[in-house]
Amino acid sequence: MPFIVLQNRTSGQQRTYELKKRITSIGSASDCDISIEDKRIPRHFANIFFDGHSYTIQVASSNLEFLYDGKPARRKKLQEDTNVEIENFTLRFFMERRRQETTSQDTRKDIYQILFETSTRLMSDFSLDTFLSNLIDAIISLTRADKGFIIIFKENTFDIMVARNLEGKNIDNPRDLISDSIIEKVINSKKPIIVNDALNDTQFKMSVSVINLKLCSVLCVPLIYQGNILGLIYIGNDNVANLFDQNSLEILTIFASQITLLLKSALHISRLEQEVDIRNYNSIIYTSPIMTEIMEKIRKVAPTDVTVLLEGETGTGKEILAREIHNYSPRKGNPFVAVNCAAIPKDLLESELFGHIKGAFTGAISNREGKFQLASGGTLFLDEIGDMPLNLQVKILRAIQEKIVMKVGSNKSEEVDVRIICATNQNLDELVKTKKFRSDLYYRINVVRFYLPPLRDRSEDILLIAKYFLNKFKKEYNSNIEGFSINAIKAINNYRWPGNIREMENRIKKAVILSKHPLIEKEDLELPDEGETPILPLAQAREEFQKRYILEALRKNGGNRTKTAKDLGVDPRTIFRYLENIEDENV
Ligand SMILES: Nc1ncnc2c1ncn2[C@@H]1O[C@H](COP(=O)(O)OP(=O)(O)OP(=O)(O)O)[C@@H](O)[C@H]1O
Ligand SMILES: [Mg+2]
Numbered sequence: 001m002p003f004i005v006l007q008n009r010t011s012g013q014q015r016t017y018e019l020k021k022r023i024t025s026i027g028s029a030s031d032c033d034i035s036i037e038d039k040r041i042p043r044h045f046a047n048i049f050f051d052g053h054s055y056t057i058q059v060a061s062s063n064l065e066f067l068y069d070g071k072p073a074r075r076k077k078l079q080e081d082t083n084v085e086i087e088n089f090t091l092r093f094f095m096e097r098r099r100q101e102t103t104s105q106d107t108r109k110d111i112y113q114i115l116f117e118t119s120t121r122l123m124s125d126f127s128l129d130t131f132l133s134n135l136i137d138a139i140i141s142l143t144r145a146d147k148g149f150i151i152i153f154k155e156n157t158f159d160i161m162v163a164r165n166l167e168g169k170n171i172d173n174p175r176d177l178i179s180d181s182i183i184e185k186v187i188n189s190k191k192p193i194i195v196n197d198a199l200n201d202t203q204f205k206m207s208v209s210v211i212n213l214k215l216c217s218v219l220c221v222p223l224i225y226q227g228n229i230l231g232l233i234y235i236g237n238d239n240v241a242n243l244f245d246q247n248s249l250e251i252l253t254i255f256a257s258q259i260t261l262l263l264k265s266a267l268h269i270s271r272l273e274q275e276v277d278i279r280n281y282n283s284i285i286y287t288s289p290i291m292t293e294i295m296e297k298i299r300k301v302a303p304t305d306v307t308v309l310l311e312g313e314t315g316t317g318k319e320i321l322a323r324e325i326h327n328y329s330p331r332k333g334n335p336f337v338a339v340n341c342a343a344i345p346k347d348l349l350e351s352e353l354f355g356h357i358k359g360a361f362t363g364a365i366s367n368r369e370g371k372f373q374l375a376s377g378g379t380l381f382l383d384e385i386g387d388m389p390l391n392l393q394v395k396i397l398r399a400i401q402e403k404i405v406m407k408v409g410s411n412k413s414e415e416v417d418v419r420i421i422c423a424t425n426q427n428l429d430e431l432v433k434t435k436k437f438r439s440d441l442y443y444r445i446n447v448v449r450f451y452l453p454p455l456r457d458r459s460e461d462i463l464l465i466a467k468y469f470l471n472k473f474k475k476e477y478n479s480n481i482e483g484f485s486i487n488a489i490k491a492i493n494n495y496r497w498p499g500n501i502r503e504m505e506n507r508i509k510k511a512v513i514l515s516k517h518p519l520i521e522k523e524d525l526e527l528p529d530e531g532e533t534p535i536l537p538l539a540q541a542r543e544e545f546q547k548r549y550i551l552e553a554l555r556k557n558g559g560n561r562t563k564t565a566k567d568l569g570v571d572p573r574t575i576f577r578y579l580e581n582i583e584d585e586n587v
Contacts (some may be wrong), residue, residue, distance in 0.1 A: 311450030315502030334378030360409025
């Protein structure tokens, strides 16, 4: 490490400064690297520059000068043991005495040791983050770099997977600190490079990152797997005493070749984990024999193009199953489009489904595609098909049979290629009998039919799904909840879950967010005590009773909203709105 000895000629006091930086400032200001306490010396007097080969001292402004071997000067290349005088002080420069060189045998021992340790660590922890951290720390310690980066290529771009400094801390904004031009060179040549004095290197000096970083030395080694570049190890030094040399390049190249296979495995495992996470995120949880049987059939039907009819009470999972069918079909890469036929006003439904042309009706200001066209190549999920008006049922039938649709206001038919999945919580047989649903359409959509049982009839699934939601929301909301209390578990098992899985999802979500205890209590889930009825204000009690009565009536009618509405003497939409209110309340 080169160094400067500063001596006060009056007192004889001496101090030594190592020249670690590219630019070392000298002056009376306390923030100068070499701070001289003398009022006669300007705050910022001079700088010592390192150009990769030699050190030069230069005054900070042209009206200043120093004595160099007794002669006035403003800029001088520093030579070993020469004197620079500034006022009452003398600066003497000494060239570095190289840090103890490692013998090649020591180095080899180091590599094997670090390789052995790194691979042992990888075997014990397959998480990519930990692996990369261990790897970069190993590289930094092996090469004595100041900074290290591991860069992985993804399609046409690259990701800086880890960026660390000598102290083992992560580096912020690493993108600004690496040189694109150096990386490009390594990618093109597939060969490692060493750039000492990057600032003055004719190839790289224009690189913004090189200038920003004031790099002294860069070593960049490709990670090659079966002839292709997987990524790069990029290390840098801004410490002039520690330029990379041919020896460091060889060490890192050997290390890289050994580590690539391990890295490839770590990346592969991480990708698999991500895939499993994505699959789990929307997974259908079940263990009950009845759901197992349904799921087995679903997987068989999914890859075909047959129309599927899903029946079940509200919140039993009709839509999630429809998506599952789509995801297990060859149409997977194309859109899954859902239409809730009950939620769209009757007079808008046709245009929603088939699209319209400009001017077809008031407000049709431009041509618009319908859900059939949007689902092209994919799956169209017709939810609440029982609410489909009779006049549209003919058109749906035509679309399914002839694969042809016509936009509202147009007389041109368009071919569409969609797979249809329908869902209902009404009794379609009943609707056919009462002529509210066309029998031909009914037979057409009823090719394969599944009835999803209410949650209370899948007792084996209840707790399993509850725990699944608990874990899901725990992660999502970063909560410390540990589980359910015994009382909560009892209540979960005893409750009738009229809103089925959706109700459970909402109650657990709310409890995870609001619970103050590590264990979710029955009260957090707001589940009723069996046989215990608290005294409520009359209005609230009436409301509660109405809610329960409607849900009970729905249950008796197997979730058939139209029949329930008829039995209760109200409009079906009132029931629909009522259920929506209950769902909103639960959120
Ligand atoms: N077996 C299951 N495992 C995990 N989550 C489920 C399961 N079944 C349903 N869900 C979740 O419960 C919620 C309700 O399901 P979904 O929307 O599919 O029900 P639905 O039958 O279409 O209800 P509705 O008739 O009210 O439209 C969704 O968030 C869904 O992801
Ligand atoms: Mg639904």
